[in-house]
Amino acid sequence: MRYAEPETVEEGLALLAAHDDARCLAGGASLVAMMNAGRVAPGMLVSLHRIPELSDITETGDGLWLGAMCTHRGVAAEPRLRGAMAVVRSAAGQLAHPAIRNMATLGGSVCLADPHTELPAALVAASARAEVAGPGGRRLVPVESLLVDGFRTSLQRGELVTRVFIPRGTDGAVGHHLRFSRVSSDYPTVSLSLVLVMDGDTCRQARVVVGASGPVPLHVDAADQRLVGTRLEEADVAEAGRLLVRAATPLDDVRGSAEYRRMLIPRLLGRALSQAREHAHV
Amino acid sequence: MSSHPKPEPVGDVVGASVPKPDAREKVTGRAVYTDDLRVPGMLHGVLLGSPHAHARILSYDTSLAKALPGVRAVLTAEDLPPVDIGAVIKDQPLLARGKVRYVGEPVAAVAAVDPTTARRALELIRVQYEVLPPVFDAEAALRPDAPVLHAPRGPGHPNAASHIRLIEGEPDGAWAKCDVIIEDVYETPAQQHIYLEPCSTLAEVDPDTGRITLHTSTQTAFRVQAITAEALAVPMSRIRVLVPRVGGAFGGKVESTNQPITAALALATGAPVKMTFSRTDDMTMMRSRHGARIHMRTGATRDGRILARQVRIYFDTGAYADDGPFVANIGSYFARGPYRIPHVDVECWCVYTNKLRAGAFRGFGNPQIHFASEVQVDRLAEALGMDPIELRLRNALETGEKWLGGAPVESGTLHACLERAREVSDWQRRRQRAPPAPGKRRGIGMAAVAHVSGLLGSSATVRINEDGSVNVSTGAVDTGQGSDTALAQVAAGALGVPLSQLHFSRPDTDTSPYDWCTGGTRTTFTVGHVITQACEQVREQLFEHASAMLQRPVQQLELRPGGHVGVRGEPGTSVSFGAISGYALYVAGGPILASARWLFPAWQLDTQRTHVEGLTSMGNGFFVFAAQVAEVEVDELTGHVEVLEAWSVHDVGRVINPAAAEGQIQGGFVQGLGYALTEELLWKEGHLLNPTMGGYKVPGALDVPRAIHSVLLEHPAGPGPFGAKGVAEVSLVGVAPAICNAIRHATGANIRRIPATGERVLRELLARETQGGH
Amino acid sequence: MSDKVSLSLCLNGAEHALTVAPERTLLDVLREDVRATGTRRGCDEGNCGACTVLVDGVPVLSCLTLAVRMRGRAITTVEGVQTGAELHPVQRALVRHGAVQCGFCMSGIVLTAKALLERNPSPTAEEVRQALGSNVCRCSGYARVVEAIVSLGGRP
């Protein structure tokens, strides 16, 4: 295996272009684990950690740009991720366990596209967009459409993710992430990421995304709409939950059966909504 | 069992929380575990696992693997002596011979210059199989038409590794006299040890003598020596076993691990070979606790006397018997529980299936049967409208009463444990159910626990050096539980020398006296016993010389702290161990040294009283008792169970090292918590679904109660040192039923299958709701 | 860009010149090349914490870290925690509180605790448990480990 440490995005792109079996190395947490297990053997690794711009965090009027190489720990500690954007911070601060949060990155999480992970779902809930750099320049892609299948993104060969834009969202919005796992350090059995705007007791806006319940983060417009305009009564939540469950295609695995995950979705939705509302009041 | 005089320890070292002498090297990273060893020219060994659960091996082709540069040996069963090993039944080849019986079973072994080359060679080995129908369920494996794993050994079902029957009283007639009868089927999982250090062995062969030296992570140097010799058909004297630090074991390193096959590779190559398992190889190739299905029925009279019990146990031992028949012994022997139940019918099967072998694991058959028994007794209490502790107190055996099979309970302290547990856990108040957090339900539950400590043979040698310091040698392995420290304290207390003047030798089969194994809650108890016996002989020798030196009769002498023999009532008159030793060495008698040995007596079974079939004796033990309490909160939405606080009350006889005992109890409790709530090997068509620490989850620091209160009661009795009894396994045995009883107290859900995962608990909750329960 | 990479590893304050294949993990290089075997291998997939080291003071899993990535970073392993014959307070506390059993998890726990205390000199028991979230101990049930670390901060 060959190895390189480019110092600019352009150098990185050139390396990716020059090697058929090149792969980016971000935090390495998942990629190195897969290499250890003999499940992947890239011919060339392009480590992104010496490219300064990939670790930048910049604020603009309508949101925050997070560099692809920001670690979960860094994202969790970012105070400017407030309001709707807090869903990303909340997920980054809870997922996995501390040493993984110290190593793994935002970009790595997006590009790995592992359906069991939480950050992709939180990013979809935040309506985040990824900046993709490739031979033809840079483009912005909603994270939701970047994630096309389990462990598959719409990135083309030779492309990489440079940064992710988290829109500020509506004033007064709250973002919240809830995970449920067998033990605290485990991947979630089901996770829920949501952004909520309340007007008094009435829901003005809702965006609910379920993790670990299908090949990609599960987002159902109709479920969001079912909540908007209601007072989030039990029946509203149950109905929105049903819409989500209908669209879910969860896995049967060691963390729980598909059936259990279907049971959890509406149950955890109610809890996530009420926790988010508590946040809204403080 | 003889009753030994109980000498009091000299000085204050027994009962003190002295830090373990190996703790420093462990916190600084200097401690050497087997995989840390490296010798010149060392090769690396790896194993090829079977892809099939049950298949005939038609042919091998290892030529490509052998041709790979850097590969030094490729072995299959054809290269090994045609020997099968096994503690009870000789059924296991080192490498599959003729057929494979579980997915992952070692089929070939490679030694190469580095691990990468060795693994690459595995991919080049071709094995042709003819797939056979497998069987994965223990009860299904006993059907007449079930696929058969091993050649029949006798008239019974060929898949039965053992079949036990114990009958007392008149169980058939007793049910009519019962006012309340509870009947359920209980299931317990194949829990895995997940010792943090995967199995590892370094084998060296002396080119001149052919002697094999094994450095290995094990609970027993002597069993490793015996098994390796047997497997390779060489005399035991040609094998030496040394044990570096051991990174946890819990029963998983009681029998051989990868020692024999690593030795075979070293013999084949003439070079040193190290084989350290990856976590996944360890999980797929070694062993687990026996999964069990237990059909149990218990009946009582209205006033709370338990009258009758019927039990049918199926232990799933996987593809090889390993310690399974022993586990089945313990499971059967404890099936009546620590209760006076006059009419009992126990039937127990230990059954082969096409899965990973099951063997020894902390508790040894007892956690399984305790789960069924203690959950059922709790349900009985509920049906009778009695407090669960009250019902147990009413039926608990007392000193002098007979165990199932007729052995007497010599120190019946279950009452004391139960009463203390009730007090320290504030049982009455907590049974009223404190208001839980929203969306949660809270409850408290308990279990009575009985276990044995003891088993099989041990020996010890104690020697006084010329300067009066002391060498103690036992052959016992400290697997991290701190037995070296506790045993050194026993010797120091027996002779009155400070720990700083005492050296405790690590096991070496060339020089250490024999010890069977660190397991079975026996080391402090059994090895401690032989140490006190050897120290007693040494004391006699010291007194004999001191008598001559001080011109006083032996009867007037006493041991004094600091390593002195003095004259009773005369503080000024004494002679040091050093002086005595010099006298012995140069003037009279020769070196001061003594050995003691002991084999725990066999089961005491009264066949007049009990109908006994199939119980193979492995030596009895001394009954020990405990009571465990857990307070839980159950999440109504997810079924997730959190243990908030726990109490574990143990009669340890005599506390040798309180910190070490508490550490054992807390650690055992948390392993029990994992058993109760999350830990379970899962298979699909014979393939393990979770052979990683990501898929198989053990509790982390955030998953355990914020307080685990260990309470040590001291009722000294029996042959242990100064009356000490064992504790190591006991602390795991009652945890699962205590937690499940707490879940039922909180929610009404009757948990019959562990682990009580969120999913299982939620389903029980929903089932109750639809029945309109609670 | 070649199959083997030369690098200087700054380990416990000393520079080590090494030539390693880029796919090799820091854990592997520490144990096999530097022979600093205090860093333990328990799972090779980031789930046990036995291989924890500090990189620029932050706990990371050396089994998931490629050694070549460590150019210019300061690595602390358990061998570098002690000063001379003096144990670090964390080490002393773990010994004194009887928290050590088989010891295989201890290197990782010592480093995790050291990093925590540098960030937060008097953590609560809850904060200690949070910080230990990556470190599996199979022997102790964590009780005495947590107690030992909390004792250093003088908080209940």
Ligand SMILES: Cc1cc2nc3c(=O)[nH]c(=O)nc-3n(C[C@H](O)[C@H](O)[C@H](O)COP(=O)(O)OP(=O)(O)OC[C@H]3O[C@@H](n4cnc5c(N)ncnc54)[C@H](O)[C@@H]3O)c2cc1C
């Ligand atoms: C033990 C363990 C437990 C975990 N538990 C959880 C959990 O509970 N919840 C959770 O949400 N997540 C969990 N994760 C996943 C983690 O959060 C990250 O998603 C994951 O490790 C990937 O991030 P990384 O930076 O390590 O990426 P890497 O492993 O370096 O890379 C992952 C993939 O993305 C590609 N890649 C990385 N960066 C880029 C880029 N900028 N452009 C293009 N391609 C790129 C790589 O080539 C590789 O294919 C866990 C991971 C591990 C190892």
